[in-house]
Amino acid sequence: MMSGADKDEIVTLTASQMSEAMKKGDLSSREIIEAELEVAKAVDPKTESYLATCFNSAFMVADAVDQARALGQELPDLAGVPIVVKDMIVTKGVETTAASKILKGWVPPYDATCVEKLKENGMPMLAKTNLDEFAQGSSTENSAFHPTFNPWDLERVPGGSGGGSAAAVSSFESPLALGTDTGGSIRQPASFTGSVGMKPTYGRVSRYGAISMASSLDQIGPCARTVEDAAMLFDAIAGYDPKDSTSIPDFPSSALKAAKEGKKGDLSGIRVGIIAEAGGEGFSKDVTDGFLRGVNLLSSMGAKVEEQSFPHFLHGIQIYYILMPAEVSSNMSRYDGMRYGLRVMPPDATAASMMAATREQGFGAEVKRRIMLGTYVLSSGQYEKMYVAAQKVRTVLIKDFERAFQSFDVLVCPTSPTTAFKAGEVVDPVTMYKNDIATIPANLAGLPAISIPAGLDSLGLPIGFQIMANRQKDELVFKVASALQEAVSRENEGPIWNKVPRLWKSGEND
């Protein structure tokens, strides 16, 4: 049994430090998993990040890695480093629910491609993480099973939909997590929890095995405490997949190299555009101030910073709330009680009445709302007027970005208009949707985007800083983010992620 001090030290290591310590023989994968298990036992009852844990199989993977290392075998950098996976991503033999009653008890017969890659890299999976049902929400309060709480302040939400992955990473339950991002579900939770969350270019990571929400917007991406760790995980999961016809062929990734390059703190020659419209009304003063401090740090490292007007940026949310529900209503039609998942049989059931009853009981309020909205915008009276019109405005927004990337290498804005809000505080759907006003445009245009903490607000809550680049410039996003992270750490006398309360110690944030 390890001493308390050992455990504290182990779980606060970054993924790359864990990797180095294992290579040197200072630490075994089993010791890491033991420490994470101990922390999870104390912390998860408070954050409720996990829907299901799988420590037994994690120990088996860890032991295999430790043995292979003892035999002197060459191993991938991430071998033995633990990870947790958003329950929107299918895992063979491990229950996958998308936090919905309609999939409760479903044990997928296959792995998502990114999960296969985690296995190829020898990474022990500790748990499946909580989310808003079918990734539809911005607070992780819409999970059919339980909400997740923010490790910085347990009365607050961790953001959503990937609140479980973000809370797990920031509370030291795991150094790494996988998320999915359709309108900000990786980045907004990263912003609320002081962690790093990255949405890759549409097509850089295979979507095979990600439960579909809105297929033209969904992307799988990394969650971590540091940019370097997120980059390592990105390199492990990126790449062409014959099982996803939208994945980009022949495009090797070098995110870790870019992050290391960025760490040197030289951004000379990089042109940074501030999105003028992502500020002002709706954006809190603390968020704006924190963001501007981040901008100054970029200039101090040699970046050329200018404000850029983006006439259609704020229309992104309107385009999104037409196109996304349309795609949701189509993707959710597969949950019909016929082949897997919940089946509810009303008296004297027919196939149609069984389907209607199953969907009534199986889906939560937000999922129903989006299916209904999607059905409406795709109905014959509204199809041209709403759906096709929104697809055209999507083109207009993409053209704005194309113009901007002629003058700028990266675009920056706050990730979210506010820091983490209290659980139960936002009840109106339209108010909740506005959380994603600054993250949605990257999904609509298929761009890579990252959120990293820029500092803390007056309540001591993390402020998210978003960096976007042109399609397939994911590496540049990592480079600039890594430079900024170093500068923010210097200014704050240590990394932001390290300032979170240690929830396994009694008395801290109870």
Place this chain on the structure above:
Amino acid sequence: MSDFSYEQVQHLAKLACIALSDEEIEDLKKDLQGIVKSVALISDIDISGVEPTTNPLTLPQHLREDVSGETLERDVLLEQAPECEDGMFVTPRILGDE
């Protein structure tokens, strides 16, 4: 646009194949109205001559080679079925009272 009526929401629920309670229909009348109003602002944007975007990827579609791959075993898939018999899914009767 005009308000959503009870009948209109009920009709959408039928198209979406979700049985809804009266209370849910009343809530959705209000919610759908609010959301549709909030997205209506895009109608001010000039989209004449603009092509719709269906996929943000600008690269040509890349198809895998046309060779047979692995498929999942029937027994494995049927294990997850609510009801199965003789290697097939069992469904409720298709024809109803309508």
